[in-house]
Amino acid sequence: MDKGQFWDNFKKYAGIFFQGVGMVFAYIFHYLGVFGVFVYKKAKILFKKLRRFTRKLIRKIKKHLAAGDPRPLIYTLLVIVLVIVLLCLLIHGISSGKKEKKAATTTEATTTEATTEAVDPQQELRNQAAIIYQNNPDYLMLVNETNPITAGYTFEQHTLNSGYIVDERIYNDLLQMLEACNAAGNEYTIKGGYISADTEGSGEYATGLAFDVTAHDVASLDAATVATLPTNQWLMQNCSTFGFVLRYPEGKESITGHNYEPWHFRYVGRDAAVFMTTNNLTLEEFYSLVNGGSVTTTPTDSVTPAADPNAGAIDPSATTEDPTGTTAEAPATEQENPLDIFN
Numbered sequence: 001m002d003k004g005q006f007w008d009n010f011k012k013y014a015g016i017f018f019q020g021v022g023m024v025f026a027y028i029f030h031y032l033g034v035f036g037v038f039v040y041k042k043a044k045i046l047f048k049k050l051r052r053f054t055r056k057l058i059r060k061i062k063k064h065l066a067a068g069d070p071r072p073l074i075y076t077l078l079v080i081v082l083v084i085v086l087l088c089l090l091i092h093g094i095s096s097g098k099k100e101k102k103a104a105t106t107t108e109a110t111t112t113e114a115t116t117e118a119v120d121p122q123q124e125l126r127n128q129a130a131i132i133y134q135n136n137p138d139y140l141m142l143v144n145e146t147n148p149i150t151a152g153y154t155f156e157q158h159t160l161n162s163g164y165i166v167d168e169r170i171y172n173d174l175l176q177m178l179e180a181c182n183a184a185g186n187e188y189t190i191k192g193g194y195i196s197a198d199t200e201g202s203g204e205y206a207t208g209l210a211f212d213v214t215a216h217d218v219a220s221l222d223a224a225t226v227a228t229l230p231t232n233q234w235l236m237q238n239c240s241t242f243g244f245v246l247r248y249p250e251g252k253e254s255i256t257g258h259n260y261e262p263w264h265f266r267y268v269g270r271d272a273a274v275f276m277t278t279n280n281l282t283l284e285e286f287y288s289l290v291n292g293g294s295v296t297t298t299p300t301d302s303v304t305p306a307a308d309p310n311a312g313a314i315d316p317s318a319t320t321e322d323p324t325g326t327t328a329e330a331p332a333t334e335q336e337n338p339l340d341i342f343n
Contacts, residue, residue, distance in 0.1 A: 122294045128275060129289035136269040139169075139243075142287050143204035145257050149197050155208045157194065164193030167208035170243070170267040174211075177235070177242035186231040189216035191263065209267040210247060223250075227262040239265055240273035245283070252282050 057076065064072045133140055143149045156168040166174060181188055192212030195205040204210045212221070215231040226232050227250075236246050247266040248258040268276065268283065276286055285295045 121297075122289075125279065125295070125297065126289045126292060129286055132269075132272045132275055133286075133290045136272060139209065139267060139269040140272055140283070140286070141207060141209075142283055143207055144284070149202075149204070149206045151197075153197065153206070157208065160190060160193070162190045164190050164211065165208065166193050166211060167267070170209060173242045173244070173267065173270075177239060177244060178213075180238065180242075181231065181234055184234055186234050187216045188213050188231050188235075189218070191218075191221065204247070204266065211265060212261075212263045213265060214263045221261075221263055223260045223262055227260075232262050235265065236262060240277035241270075243267055243270040243273045245273050245276050247283065249280075249282065255284050256282050 057072075061072045061076060064070070141149070157165045158168040158171045159165050178188060190211060190213050192205065193210075194208045195202040197206035199206075213231075213235065214221070214226050215229045218226060218229065235244075239245060244265045244267050246262065247264045248256050248261040250260040250262075253259060266283070268286075272286070275281075276283070279295075279297045281289075281295060281297065288295055
């Protein structure tokens with residue numbers, strides 16, 4: 001088929017198509033016109049009948065009034081009033097139905113939106129915990145009776161002047177925390193740090209992320225005594241600002257499997273520490289959320305910012321006690337900067 005023949009066929013069939021469309025519309029408009037004429041004629045007849053009825057009614061009312069009988073007029077007025085009342089009720093009913101339908105639709109939409117927006121508090125906690133864990137899994141390792149430290153675990157060590165060892169990565173935050181603690185007028189002594197995993201009872205001390213600290217004049221680690229010390233009270237209130245948590249808090253013994261230790265602090269990272277402290281969670285409960293579990297939370301007040309560091313001098317010549325119960329002498333200087341134990 002050449003190009004000329006193609007266009008001839010196209011014009012032919014296009015013409016047939018448009019003729020068909022035109023005929024369809026012609027029939028539609030024709031019957032619409034017929035229907036319109038029919039309605040007009042019926043309306044005209046109805047109007048004429050109504051006009052004749054009205055004229056007869058008026059003549060009848062006049063005739064009765066002339067005879068002193070007002071009843072037809074009264075009946076007519078009553079019928080007119082009744083019709084008007086019925087029309088008003090009908091219009092009001094239609095209007096009220098539309099308003100109620102609109103209100104119901106709005107309420108349903110609001111309820112649906114509220115339901116959609118409502119988030120399960122536990123799921124929200126799980127989501128937050130999962131994000132925090134993904135960002136800092138190394139700082140959040142769980143070490144306890146049922147979760148021993150990974151065999152061969154190592155970290156870059158930083159030895160404090162007190163002789164205790166901590167993970168190099170937590171040194172700056174630990175330094176800042178103890179600077180702030182000292183600036184608040186509290187004296188302290190590091191009483192425990194890293195213990196090799198080969199040592200019995202090392203627990204999470206083997207991570208290099210845990211350490212013990214109290215006031216420098218404390219001879220033994222007694223929970224009832226240490227909990228009342230200004231140093232430990234300040235640390236428990238402010239440690240999360242620097243990424244630390246009290247590892248074995250009071251009232252959580254059944255969860256941690258460990259007695260209350262107001263001197264034992266653990267580094268978990270700043271985001272995790274604030275999250276755990278704000279929601280009053282232990283590391284075990286944090287892991288429960290990460291693994292899809294649920295916890296009972298008792299939200300605490302917002303974390304109190306620590307004071308800016310402004311180190312003063314204290315007497316560090318106290319006798320210290322490590323977590324294994326052995327005694328070690330602190331550096332024997334009459335007076336030195338309290339932060340020298342980190343240098």
